[in-house]
Amino acid sequence: xxxxxxxxxxxxxxxxxxxxxxxxxxxxxxxxxxxxxxxxxxxxxxxxxxxxxxxxxxxxxxxxxxxxxxxxxxxxxxxxxxxxxxxxxxxxxxxxxxxxxxxxxxxxxxxxxxxxxxxxxxxxxxxxxxxxxxxxxxxxxxxxxxxxxxxxxxxxxxxxxxxxxxxxxxxxxxxxxxxxxxxxxxxxxxxxxxxxxxxxxxxxxxxxxxxxxxxxxxxxxxxxxxxxxxxxxxxxxxxxxxxxxxxxxxxxxx
Amino acid sequence: xxxxxxxxxxxxxxxxxxxxxxxxxxxxxxxxxxxxxxxxxxxxxxxxxxxxxxxxxxxxxxxxxxxxxxxxxxxxxxxxxxxxxxxxxxxxxxxxxxxxxxxxxxxxxxxxxxxxxxxxxxxxxxxxxxxxxxxxxxxxxxxxxxxxxxxxxxxxxxxxxxxxxxxxxxxxxxxxxxxxxxxxxxxxxxxxxxxxxxxxxxxxxxxxxxxxxxxxxxxxxxxxxxxxxxxxxxxxxxxxxxxxxxxxxxxxxx
DNA sequence: GAGTGGTCTAGACCACAGT
DNA sequence: CTGTGGTCTAGACCACTCA
Numbered sequence: 001x002x003x004x005x006x007x008x009x010x011x012x013x014x015x016x017x018x019x020x021x022x023x024x025x026x027x028x029x030x031x032x033x034x035x036x037x038x039x040x041x042x043x044x045x046x047x048x049x050x051x052x053x054x055x056x057x058x059x060x061x062x063x064x065x066x067x068x069x070x071x072x073x074x075x076x077x078x079x080x081x082x083x084x085x086x087x088x089x090x091x092x093x094x095x096x097x098x099x100x101x102x103x104x105x106x107x108x109x110x111x112x113x114x115x116x117x118x119x120x121x122x123x124x125x126x127x128x129x130x131x132x133x134x135x136x137x138x139x140x141x142x143x144x145x146x147x148x149x150x151x152x153x154x155x156x157x158x159x160x161x162x163x164x165x166x167x168x169x170x171x172x173x174x175x176x177x178x179x180x181x182x183x184x185x186x187x188x189x190x191x192x193x194x195x196x197x198x199x200x201x202x203x204x205x206x207x208x209x210x211x212x213x214x215x216x217x218x219x220x221x222x223x224x225x226x227x228x229x230x231x232x233x234x235x236x237x238x239x240x241x242x243x244x245x246x247x248x249x250x251x252x253x254x
Numbered sequence: 255x256x257x258x259x260x261x262x263x264x265x266x267x268x269x270x271x272x273x274x275x276x277x278x279x280x281x282x283x284x285x286x287x288x289x290x291x292x293x294x295x296x297x298x299x300x301x302x303x304x305x306x307x308x309x310x311x312x313x314x315x316x317x318x319x320x321x322x323x324x325x326x327x328x329x330x331x332x333x334x335x336x337x338x339x340x341x342x343x344x345x346x347x348x349x350x351x352x353x354x355x356x357x358x359x360x361x362x363x364x365x366x367x368x369x370x371x372x373x374x375x376x377x378x379x380x381x382x383x384x385x386x387x388x389x390x391x392x393x394x395x396x397x398x399x400x401x402x403x404x405x406x407x408x409x410x411x412x413x414x415x416x417x418x419x420x421x422x423x424x425x426x427x428x429x430x431x432x433x434x435x436x437x438x439x440x441x442x443x444x445x446x447x448x449x450x451x452x453x454x455x456x457x458x459x460x461x462x463x464x465x466x467x468x469x470x471x472x473x474x475x476x477x478x479x480x481x482x483x484x485x486x487x488x489x490x491x492x493x494x495x496x497x498x499x500x501x502x503x504x505x506x507x508x
Numbered sequence: 509g510a511g512t513g514g515t516c517t518a519g520a521c522c523a524c525a526g527t
Numbered sequence: 528c529t530g531t532g533g534t535c536t537a538g539a540c541c542a543c544t545c546a
Contacts, residue, residue, distance in 0.1 A: 010522095011446075012534060015456060037512060048536045053513090058443050058457055069513045070544035079440060086490060182491035185439050186333060187459060187483040189312050192265075201514080202269060203312055205441060205459070229441040236340060236490060237436035264541095266515060291531060302517045307532085323532045324525035455533080 013047055017055035020045075025064055025075055035065075035073040061205060063230050069201075079233040082132075082139055084209055084225075086183050086236070091213065092130070092144055092223060093170030099130040099142065102166035109145045109222075116212055116222050119147050126151070126169045131197055132225070139232050140209075141194040142225040146173065150220040176220060182212040185234060194226045205229040267301055271309035274299075279318055279329055289319075289327045315459060317484050323455075333487040336386075336393055338463055338479075340437050340490075345467065346384070346398055346477060347424030353384040353396065356420035363399045363476075370466055370476050373401050380405070380423045385451055386479070393486050394463075395448040396479040400427065404474040430474060436466040439488060448480045459483040 035041065042052040056073060059065040066076040083098075092099065107127040109117070119125065128144040148154070151172035188208040195202040206226040213221040227234060289295065296306040310327060313319040320330040337352075346353065361381040362368075368375065382398040402408070405426035442462040449456040460480040467475040481488060 011456075014534080018457075039512090048538090050537090051535060054534085056513095061441060061443055061459065063440070067513060068544085069542065070511080072512060072544095081438065180491075182489075184335065184487050184489045184491075185461065186487040187315060187317070187441065187461065189315055202265075203272075205315065207439070207441065207461075233438050233440040235436075235438045237434075237438075268515080293531090302519090304518090305516060308515085310532095321532060322525085323523065324530080326525095326531060 014051050014054035014058070017045060017047065017052065018058050021055060022059060022064065025059075029075045031075050031077045033075050035075070037072060060230060066230065076230070079231055080135055080137075080139070081235045082134055082227065082232045084183070084227075084234045084236060086181050086211075091170070091173045091176070091178055092221075093167075094174060098134065099132050101129075101131040102163050102170075103129040104162060104166035104169060105129075110224075113145050113222050113224065116219050117145060117147050118219065119149075123147070126154075126165075128166050128169060132227075137231065138198050138228075140225050140227040141197045142223055144221060144223045146221045150176065150215070173221065176215045179214040179216070181214060184210045186210075187229070188226065190226060198226070198228050200228060200230075207232065207234060209234070268305050268308035268312070271299060271301065271306065272312050275309060276313060276318065279313075283329045285329050285331045287329050289329070291326060314484060320484065330484070333485055334389055334391075334393070335489045336388055336481065336486045338437070338481075338488045338490060340435050340465075345424070345427045345430070345432055346382075346475075347421075348428060352388065353386050355383075355385040356417050356424075357383040358416060358420035358423060359383075364478075367399050367476050367478065370473050371399065371401050372473065373403075377401070380408075380419075382420050382423060386481075391485065392452050392482075394479050394481040395451045396477055398475060398477045400475045404430065404469070427475065430469045433468040433470070435468060438464045440464075441483070442480065444480060452480070452482050454482060454484075461486065461488060463488070 029035070036044070038049055038052055038056070042049040045052060056065060056067065060067055060076075063079045064076055065073055067073045093102075105127050106124045108114075108122050109119070109125050109127065111121075113125075114121065114123065117125065125148065126144075126146040128146070130142045130144065131138055132140040132142065146169055151169055154168060154172055186208050188206050190198065190200055190202055190204045190206045192202045194206070195204055198204075198206075207229050209223075209225040209227065211223045211225070212219050213223075283289070290298070292303055292306055292310070296303040299306060310319060310321065314321055314330075317333045318330055319327055321327045347356075359381050360378045362376050363371070363373070363379050363381065365375075367379075368377065371379065373379065379402065380398075380400040382400070384396045384398065385392055386394040386396065400423055405423055407429075408422060408426050440462050442460050444452065444454055444456055444458045444460045446456045448460070449458055452458075452460075461483050463477075463479040463481060465477045465479070466473050467477075
C-alpha cells in the first residue's frame, strides 16, 4: 500500500518477516507446497531461528501455514467454512448433523458447565464425546453434558458405557421439546485429549463453541465443542462455502 | 534405556507450568492482582525466562492473564460476553448498536472483500471505521465496506470525508431493504491499526467476524470486525451475561 | 539413519510505564 | 531514573516422520 510512513517506530523483526513471507506465500508458493526448513529460512533471512519461528507461528495462527513435526512446513489451504448456525437445529444427534464417533461415560462436568446446568457442585452427568469431520479432516471435538434429570428414563440403566449408551442418551434427549438454544464462541487452547483427536499439539489455539439447549424452562444439556482454529472458519448462516480471507489481508485466488 | 517407562509422553515444562500457575491463579490470586515479574517467576520455578513466558502466553491466550509492557502481569477478569447475534439486527449504524466513533474514507478493499461485494478488482468503496466499546473497554474495531453502487444518492458528493461522510453513508444504507445477513468467525492476528485502537500489540490474537449484508439479491455491504480474543466471548443468542469458563477448565466462582 | 519441527537455555538489549 | 514485559540471539537437545 502507498502510505507507509517512515519507521518512526521500528517494527519488530518477526513482524517484518511475517509480512515478507506472507507475500512470498501469495506469489511464489502453491497450496500444499513445502517451505524450506526453519534453519535454512532463518539463515536466509539472517535471523535467529527463534525469531523466524515467531513469524511462522503467526502465519500458522492466521491459517496460512501448517507445520508438522518430523515433516515440515507447508502452505495451508484456505480455511474451510464450518456451519455452526443455530437456526432450525435440533438436539445433537438428530438427523445427520455432521458429528461422528460417539462415546459415553459418567463424569463430573467442569464447574462452569455445572453452573449452566444448575446441577449440584460435584454431581455427575452423562458425558458424551463426539468428533466432527469435514472434508475428510477432523475439525472439532465435542463434549456433551447431559444431567441425569434430563433423561429420567435412563436413570437405572446398568452399563453399556460406550457407543450404545451414547445412542441411548441421545435417543432420550430427542423426546424432549427443544425450546431453544444459545451459542458462544471464544478462543481457547486445546486440552491434551482434544488435541490428540484433532491431530494437533496440546495447547494449539482452538475456537470453543459453548451451546446450551433449553427445554421446559431450564438448561437441559450443554456442549463444549473445540474447533481447530487454524483450519476452520465458523459460519452462522448460509455462507458456508464462500471463500473469505483472513482479517482483510489479501489472498490469491489461487 | 530403562528409565521411567511411565511417562511415555513426557509433557513439556511450559505445559506443566501453565497448569501449576493456572491452579495458583484460582486459589491464591484475585482478579486484578499483579503477579511477580517474569524474572522472579522463572527463577522461582527453576526455568528459563523464555519457558516461563511460553506458559504465560498460553494463559493470556485463554484470557486468564493480562500483560502490559512497563507495568506487569495481572489476573484478568472473566471474559465479557459480547452479543454478535444476527437476528433482528438491521444495517450498521441503526438505532444504537453499540458502535461508536465513526470515520470514513474511500479505499480499495481487500481482495476477499471485493470478491464478496462482486466489485471490480481495484474499485474503491466507502470504507468506514468504527469502534465498539463495552463496559468502558474497547472490544472491537471494524471496517465497513460499502460500494458506491449501494448508495447511489451519494455518488457525486464532494467531500466531508470524516464523521459527517460516515453518517451520510449510513443514512443512505438505511434506505435499502435489508434482505438478510450472514456471519463468519475465525481466528486472526491484529493489524497494526486495529491493535492500536484496541490497546493491544500488533499481532495479538483476535476474533474476526465477517458480516455480509444482503439487499436486492446481492451483497450490499461487508464488515470486518476484529474482537479482542483475550477479553471477549462472542455470544449468539440471549446469553450475553452468563458466565462461561474456558474450554471446560474450571474457574472459581470468585 | 537423516531431517524436520518442538522445547529449552542463559544470556542481551529495547520499548514502555511509572516514578 | 528503575522496573516491567517484548524482542532477539546462538546455541543445545528432544520427539517425531520417513526412507
